[in-house]
Amino acid sequence: MVESRLAGPVRIVGVGLLGASIGLGLRARGIEVVLDDASPTNLGIAVDYGAGRATADDDRPELVVVCTPPDVTADVVAAELARYPEAIVTDVASVKLQILHELIERGADVTRYIGSHPMAGRERGGPMAGRADLFAGRPWVVAAHEAITYRKGGIVDDLILDLGGILVEMTPEQHDRAVALVSHVPQVVSSVLARRLTDAPHAALNLAGQGLRDMTRVAASDPELWVQILGANAAPVAQVLRAFREDLDRFIRALDDIEAPGARRRIAEELAGGNTGESRIPGKHGVDRRYTSLIVMVDDRPGQLARLFQDVGEAGVNIEDLRLEHSPEAQIGLAEISTVPEAQERLTEELTARGWRIAG
Numbered sequence: 001m002v003e004s005r006l007a008g009p010v011r012i013v014g015v016g017l018l019g020a021s022i023g024l025g026l027r028a029r030g031i032e033v034v035l036d037d038a039s040p041t042n043l044g045i046a047v048d049y050g051a052g053r054a055t056a057d058d059d060r061p062e063l064v065v066v067c068t069p070p071d072v073t074a075d076v077v078a079a080e081l082a083r084y085p086e087a088i089v090t091d092v093a094s095v096k097l098q099i100l101h102e103l104i105e106r107g108a109d110v111t112r113y114i115g116s117h118p119m120a121g122r123e124r125g126g127p128m129a130g131r132a133d134l135f136a137g138r139p140w141v142v143a144a145h146e147a148i149t150y151r152k153g154g155i156v157d158d159l160i161l162d163l164g165g166i167l168v169e170m171t172p173e174q175h176d177r178a179v180a181l182v183s184h185v186p187q188v189v190s191s192v193l194a195r196r197l198t199d200a201p202h203a204a205l206n207l208a209g210q211g212l213r214d215m216t217r218v219a220a221s222d223p224e225l226w227v228q229i230l231g232a233n234a235a236p237v238a239q240v241l242r243a244f245r246e247d248l249d250r251f252i253r254a255l256d257d258i259e260a261p262g263a264r265r266r267i268a269e270e271l272a273g274g275n276t277g278e279s280r281i282p283g284k285h286g287v288d289r290r291y292t293s294l295i296v297m298v299d300d301r302p303g304q305l306a307r308l309f310q311d312v313g314e315a316g317v318n319i320e321d322l323r324l325e326h327s328p329e330a331q332i333g334l335a336e337i338s339t340v341p342e343a344q345e346r347l348t349e350e351l352t353a354r355g356w357r358i359a360g
């Protein structure tokens with residue numbers, strides 16, 4: 001077994017999806033894990049599934065990970081800070097600023113608290129949904145604040161790296177604004193869209209394809225958890241939703257008067273804007289993390305792509321993945337070529353020498 005960064009024991013409070021997954025992941029690396037939960041049933045299930053052993057009075061954890069619902073997280077963190085005066089305490093709640101404020105207000109020892117948030121989860125909660133590899137390759141934010149240095153909170157980095165997560169440092173404010181856009185608003189939009197289906201005829205639903213399934217997957221999430229998450233990040237979420245409403249209004253105006261000059265162009269531009277936004281999401285399109293990509297500008301003329309592939313082949317480079325994009329304003333396309341990282345520099349030089357323009 002690969003050596004672990006954490007020495008342990010690690011105490012996990014709240015052994016639902018997140019807590020059980022962390023326990024299973026740490027146990028798989030041989031780290032001692034002690035578990036606690038307000039629900040004796042969930043605790044028993046998590047122990048039975050091998051996520052750790054049940055808590056005992058003489059536990060001396062080096063790290064406490066609080067994995068309870070957001071609305072009780074500040075309470076539980078404060079209690080854990082008081083109960084284990086030697087331990088660093090973190091939590092995994094989906095919002096960070098409100099919890100920190102609550103802890104400061106109640107005078108908790110925040111010099112030993114550093115909040116975090118793994119960007120990994122599932123629609124189902126509870127310990128039976130836990131997975132040891134839930135965090136592998138996923139971003140995990142550590143939200144530093146003035147009362148604790150990254151060095152002192154470094155044990156949380158060890159937790160993340162031991163579980164295969166990708167460490168990301170942000171302030172609680174930056175974190176909450178970022179997740180409003182990439183996680184909380186997508187949840188709202190998915191739920192609102194899925195709600196349109198509640199009285200749809202079966203004949204229509206039977207035609208549903210992958211597009212609808214992709215768009216509504218997270219609509220199956222637990223409403224109780226999400227009321228808490230949205231309530232604790234209300235202002236940043238409402239801000240993004242207001243911009244979204246304006247986008248929708250523009251769309252509706254164009255559709256309502258589709259024969260008006262420029263209406264179709266406006267719709268095309270909205271959709272093209274979506275293409276641009278979608279292309280900026282890292283790690284999509286099956287592009288493997290082992291590859292790097294090069295964006296080549298291609299004239300919108302017959303035979304250009306064939307010439308590009310020929311030139312890449314003559315440079316002795318294998319195309320691992322390919323994506324094409326068209327610029328709405330110009331007679332030009334963008335070809336994103338994924339290659340192994342070692343080939344990137346050589347390919348850039350070869351293509352430039354053969355007259356290709358590299359966009360990024």
Ligand SMILES: NC(=O)C1=CN([C@@H]2O[C@H](COP(=O)(O)OP(=O)(O)OC[C@H]3O[C@@H](n4cnc5c(N)ncnc54)[C@H](O)[C@@H]3O)[C@@H](O)[C@H]2O)C=CC1
Nearest residue numbers: 014016017018037038039042069070093094121122125126
């Ligand atoms: N579900 C997801 O996909 C993700 C959730 N999170 C965050 O992780 C945290 C936990 O979420 P899940 O694991 O999905 O929830 P869950 O509902 O599966 O598990 C929560 C557990 O906490 C226990 N609990 C509730 N109140 C408690 C208390 N006062 N003391 C001790 N235990 C208590 C419950 O009995 C339950 O076992 C939440 O703060 C959530 O925002 C973070 C990333 C992803």
Ligand SMILES: O=C(O)C(=O)Cc1ccc(O)cc1
Nearest residue numbers: 094118119120121122123183
């Ligand atoms: O299912 C997905 O795609 C998710 O992104 C799950 C998720 C839910 C809540 C979080 O706070 C973080 C991640």
